[in-house]
Amino acid sequence: MSSCTATYRLYDDKADFRKKAESIAVGMTVGSWTELPQAKRESMQKHLGQVLQVDVHEPEGAQPGERFADVTIAYPDVNFSKDIPALLVTVFGKISMDGRIKLTKLGFSDDYLSSFPGPKYGIQGIRDILGVHDRPMLMSIFKSVIGLNIDELRDQFTKQALGGVDLIKDDEILFENELTPIEKRVEVCLKAAEAASRETGKKLLYAANLTGRTSSLKSQALKAIDAGANALLFNVLSYGYDVLHELSSDPEITVPIAAHPALAGAYYPSQHYGISASVLLGQLMRLAGADLVLFPSPYGSVTMPREENMAIRDELITSTLPIRTSMPVPSAGIHPGLVPLILRDFGQDVVVNAGGGIHGHPMGTEAGGRAFVQAIEAAQRGIRLAEYADATHPELKAALEAWGGER
Amino acid sequence: MSSCTATYRLYDDKADFRKKAESIAVGMTVGSWTELPQAKRESMQKHLGQVLQVDVHEPEGAQPGERFADVTIAYPDVNFSKDIPALLVTVFGKISMDGRIKLTKLGFSDDYLSSFPGPKYGIQGIRDILGVHDRPMLMSIFKSVIGLNIDELRDQFTKQALGGVDLIKDDEILFENELTPIEKRVEVCLKAAEAASRETGKKLLYAANLTGRTSSLKSQALKAIDAGANALLFNVLSYGYDVLHELSSDPEITVPIAAHPALAGAYYPSQHYGISASVLLGQLMRLAGADLVLFPSPYGSVTMPREENMAIRDELITSTLPIRTSMPVPSAGIHPGLVPLILRDFGQDVVVNAGGGIHGHPMGTEAGGRAFVQAIEAAQRGIRLAEYADATHPELKAALEAWGGER
Known part of the structure; x- marks a missing residue:
């Protein structure tokens, strides 16, 4: 039975x-x-x-x-x-x-x-798209985008892209609006991504926030993909897992989907009630086909205990399931000094995801991205950040001074 | 602004x-x-x-x-x-x-x-369909239906219908299955309802459980309606409120929708986290267009504090919103002795909803329905249940003996 x-x-x-x-x-x-x-x-x-x-x-x-x-x-x-x-x-x-x-x-x-094809791309698929196989990836988040017009959005995108990040995600509270409708921002940002790629030599995924009425999500996604979108962000819990399951298993949706944890705090933090984070953001997100899964990191101000983070990670990458893995994206409170710790906790298969830790860099957003790139380089080469933060890496140096060094 | x-x-x-x-x-x-x-x-x-x-x-x-x-x-x-x-x-x-x-x-x-038409029927619409304007309504719930074949289902339906209830709802854990697919059980049960109506003189709504993949829910609903369905049951929280909003505002879905609270306990019981029951099962269910809303009563074993029940009720019926009201259906642990208390708490606009309190009646399911009908008659006429439970109302008498009298 x-x-x-x-x-x-x-x-x-x-x-x-x-x-x-x-x-x-x-x-x-x-x-x-x-x-x-x-x-x-x-x-x-x-x-x-x-x-x-x-x-x-x-x-x-x-x-x-x-x-x-x-x-x-x-x-x-x-x-x-x-x-x-x-x-x-x-x-x-x-x-x-x-x-x-x-x-x-x-x-x-x-x-x-047998009813669940799982993530269409997963960790390996995302690595293949980006051509990044030997290191953790770096994501930055749009900040304060409500009310921005398309030029301001492009400007913020370009600064993030020039910093050398691998992925940029929309703010999850950016809904369809007249100033920056999804097909317009995808078109403008992907053009900016190409320009930045010529300077950085790096490919870039832009996860555009998929919003609107449930029955219109597929057509919104296709509209974004037609405009050149190469990834989507989705507030899964506000729609239900089955909606993600349908989107992720749809053959016409040909880009990775990043699952945002918005509303997850309504379920997991109580000791006595609700659903554990490892079920909610681990097992069910992967089953429903999320290629990347964001969740509150154990490092910052909006925190989740480290053991819960590890339990989510385990569910996202365990090889006991016959479906692709999902990329863990611990988020919130991330600054360059934390990179070695993140890699110790998560290994190589992780997205280092920063918002304030990039935009708030003393030398600006672009430098903020570079500081993370340098921190990842150092950690990969087994060099202490404090040592790597010399005159040739002023961005990392400034970041460590601003937010503190290696833990 | x-x-x-x-x-x-x-x-x-x-x-x-x-x-x-x-x-x-x-x-x-x-x-x-x-x-x-x-x-x-x-x-x-x-x-x-x-x-x-x-x-x-x-x-x-x-x-x-x-x-x-x-x-x-x-x-x-x-x-x-x-x-x-x-x-x-x-x-x-x-x-x-x-x-x-x-x-x-x-x-x-x-x-x-302005984007929310609200319940298509609401309290008044359901009263109009059933022709019941001067009393609370009575609902009974299928029990132990998993594994039943269509004849067994019909048999259970008939017993409930003959007891004189106004509404019968599917068990929320009855999903599409080979024995009793929705169009088949609607056809069979509605035919049984007609037969029972000729004996009881009462109209009857049967809320068939709408299940399956999100994008197929509308076609499932239409299939049920084509087969004669006059109401639907829906596990709103497992799909998301927007799915209910789309179903309830669809002009082709021409029957009342009853919202089941399955999974609600993942959100509301914690003091410190989550979403209050009055938002979850009150404000949002009505906004999304539920005609009837089930929630744990304050009376039985699966309980919610009385003040939370009253807060849900207030949100379902408040006249401050420009949309129809939703019928409150406090559920679980209801037996005939509780009817006067339910009416004191909720007034006339309530559905008295019983499962075990009907099927577990010492004289059987049909008598279980009658005992509730008698309890409602007594309460409406201001007669104490103990007094009404005389030789002409043996079903009420047996119920009071089994579960206790008026509180």
Whole structure:
């Protein structure tokens, strides 16, 4: 019997967690069991949820609120269709509202996975497009773009591009507007990217923010692609994972999609409720086909604990799934002094993503990009940043002075 | 300047909440302000978020974790498109991940509202369809339907219909399946509804669960409507509000839509994070066009505090919006003895919705419906249930004995 699994952390000071687990397994599948006549049980057996594991954590002298159990339940695939809304409603629909319970892990059967082509490009595909195979990549973020006209946007794009970044992403709060509609900004920015490439010798992806009504997203994406777009940014959680799944698996959408974590904080930060970041921004984003996934880094002001970051990363790159990997993009609070630490935490397959750490550079946006490029060079060559920040690398030197050195 | 507003509850033991509010108002709109040259400020003024209110709650002797502020910020409409994903990303995208913050209320401008036709039927429309204008309505829920074949489904439907309920809803975990595909179960159940109507003299709505891939939902809905469907059930949160908005405003979808709260517990129960139930299941469901909205009642085992229920109700029926009202459907743990209390809490405009309280009746499902009908009659006539539960109302009597009497 093929099943998907869900692991929950249940908090309760005195519950019989085994009994609670059984009641979830029955209640979220066949509804009732012990009352069923034997003949009926035989026909319903293939629909019945199964408790796979119950680990009770009850430390000596546990304070009220500290007792919990990690419970894993198998949900037969035959009960639900092979899409993310059906899985989420099956494993966390009604019980999300039933006391202190957090969804901490999913397990996908091969049968379920057969509906998910996964990321169209993934880490390898993005590396191939950019021709960058031997180092982490560098992304910068448009800042303060609301109200900018197309010339101001081009100007900001050019400065970022000349700094030597590999990717530039729209601000996620830039929606369709008269000043900079998506096809116009794609056209103008990609032209600026070509000009910058002639100076830097680097290719560049520009992730334009895909917005609007759900049924118009595909035509918006095609409009952007027709205008030359080579990547898209998408606020997945405001639309639903299935919308990303449909976009990413559409053969006409021929560019990588970067998933923005906007709204994710409505789900993951509570200890007792919601959905863990590793499910939300790790497992489900990759399953739905995100080529790059942004999430709050453990380094800056908008932070997520390091172990949660590592759990997201693990889900994005694990080779246990038969789909492509997704590129981790830890974001917020990133400055050049953090580059060696980011590489220690994430390895080579990471996008170093900076906003203020590029635009706020004392020598300007372009220098901000260069400082990161130099920090990555140094880290790749095993040279301490402080040492590399000599007279030939004034941008790195200024960055380390502004934000602090290697950690 | 036309703006939408968002109110947040921010928790912090020592923050300057006014400063924090200013930083949200600037950070989520124009990005920076004090650094801008005067000329730029003039052009950006119309995009700048405004702090409307900061109420700090700091009781004498507040314990750590108890200090909070309710902060309201106005977001100029010019910054975002008139759809729910854009509003949510604007007001709660990035900041949802920035510390202890909960979104507790939204305010919609007339300009923003102009994109939202709202519920197509609403309370009045549903009353008109059913011809029920002088009493609360009664809904029953299919139970344990996974694995049932079409004859078993018809049988369960008939028993519910004969009990005299006004609406019957699918189980939200019933997805497309070979045994009971939507067009088949609509056909069979609606035929059973007609037969039952001849006995009960009552009209009946059957809300069939609309499931599948996002882009196929409309065709699924039309398939169901072609087969005779007179209502739909939809797991809104697993798809996104914009999908409901598109379905409800589609002129071809000519039946009421009931919004199921599956997954809502991933957002609302935490004190410090997420989105309040009154926003999630009240304001946004009505804005997106739900004709009926289910939510956990304050009465049963899967409970929500009464004040949160009242806040949802207020948002569903408030006359301050220029769109139709949505019918409140408090659900879970409802038995006939609770009817007078439900009517005291919700008034006449409520659907009394029961699953176990109907199917678990000692005399069977049909009697379970009758017991509720009798409880509603008694409450309407101002007669105590215990008094009404005489020999002429044996079903009510048995229900009160099984689950307890009037509260």
